[in-house]
Amino acid sequence: xxxxxxxxxxxxxxxxxxxxxxxxxxxxxxxxxxxxxxxxxxxxxxxxxxxxxxxxxxxxxxxxxxxxxxxxxxxxxxxxxxxxxxxxxxxxxxxxxxxxxxxxxxxxxxxxxxxxxxxxxxxxxxxxxxxxxxxxxxxxxxxxxxxxxxxxxxxxxxxxxxxxxxxxxxxxxxxxxxxxxxxxxxx
Numbered sequence: 092x093x094x095x096x097x098x099x100x101x102x103x104x105x106x107x108x109x110x111x112x113x114x115x116x117x118x119x120x121x122x123x124x125x126x127x128x129x130x131x132x133x134x135x136x137x138x139x140x141x142x143x144x145x146x147x148x149x150x151x152x153x154x155x156x157x158x159x160x161x162x163x164x165x166x167x168x169x170x171x172x173x174x175x176x177x178x179x180x181x182x183x184x185x186x187x188x189x190x191x192x193x194x195x196x197x198x199x200x201x202x203x204x205x206x207x208x209x210x211x212x213x214x215x216x217x218x219x220x221x222x223x224x225x226x227x228x229x230x231x232x233x234x235x236x237x238x239x240x241x242x243x244x245x246x247x248x249x250x251x252x253x254x255x256x257x258x259x260x261x262x263x264x265x266x267x268x269x270x271x272x273x274x275x276x277x278x
Contacts, residue, residue, distance in 0.1 A: 097207040100142060100239035101246070105135050109245045117256050122266055129253040132246055134193050139243040141195035145205045146239065149214055150232040151175050156217045157225055168218050208235040 099105065107113060108131065117125060155175045156168055164171075195201065209228040217225060260266040 097204060097235075100204065100235070100242050101135055101139050104131075105139065105242050105246060108132055108135055108249050109242065113249065114252055117253065122257070122260065125253060125256055125260075129250060129257065130193075132250045132253060134196065136243060136246045136250060137193050138195050138197075138201060139239060139246060141198065142201045142205060143236065143239050143243065145202060146208070146232060146236050148176070149205065150229065150236060153214065153217060153225060153229045153232060156220075157222075157229060160222065160225075205235070208232055 101108075113128075117128070120128070152168070152172075152175055155171055158164075159166070159168065159171065168175075209231045212220065212224050212228045214228065220228070257266070
């Protein structure tokens with residue numbers, strides 16, 4: 092039995108950002124419009140990043156349980172939790188080191204999206220799950236993580252393009268830093 096595919100990570104909001112036409116005419120938009128577009132992209136990226144962290148935690152636990160079973164490791168999953176949740180065993184971070192100025196929104200919806208990747212599988216007690224359900228959950232979560240990461244990279248490219256446009260305007264003297272600071276102090 093295959094689970095229905097959930098909507099892509101970030102839903103319509105991210106779909107709109109990833110449309111090739113999203114950046115059309117950005118050089119003709121006002122500074123306020125470009126900043127607003129950048130803020131929308133930034134919020135979407137933060138939401139995707141948060142969702143990925145939720146998903147990755149579950150995936151790490153499921154994969155470690157599969158490994159524990161394959162190796163006939165007698166330790167309980169609870170005993171292994173510090174090892175699972177530590178950075179040990181993970182490669183270097185792939186984030187872009189962006190300074191975040193916004194927080195994730197609608198975290199309950201983001202949590203439901205992650206849970207929807209493996210519907211009907213209770214990950215609160217992975218040791219009790221039969222192998223086939225655990226393997227199916229691992230596949231679904233892994234596919235979800237790959238798709239989410241691809242969409243997140245696309246949103247980051249949009250953010251970079253918008254930041255580049257803002258930078259170009261300041262560099263070319265088309266925008267005033269003093270005005271930016273005045274605008275920022277009002278918010």
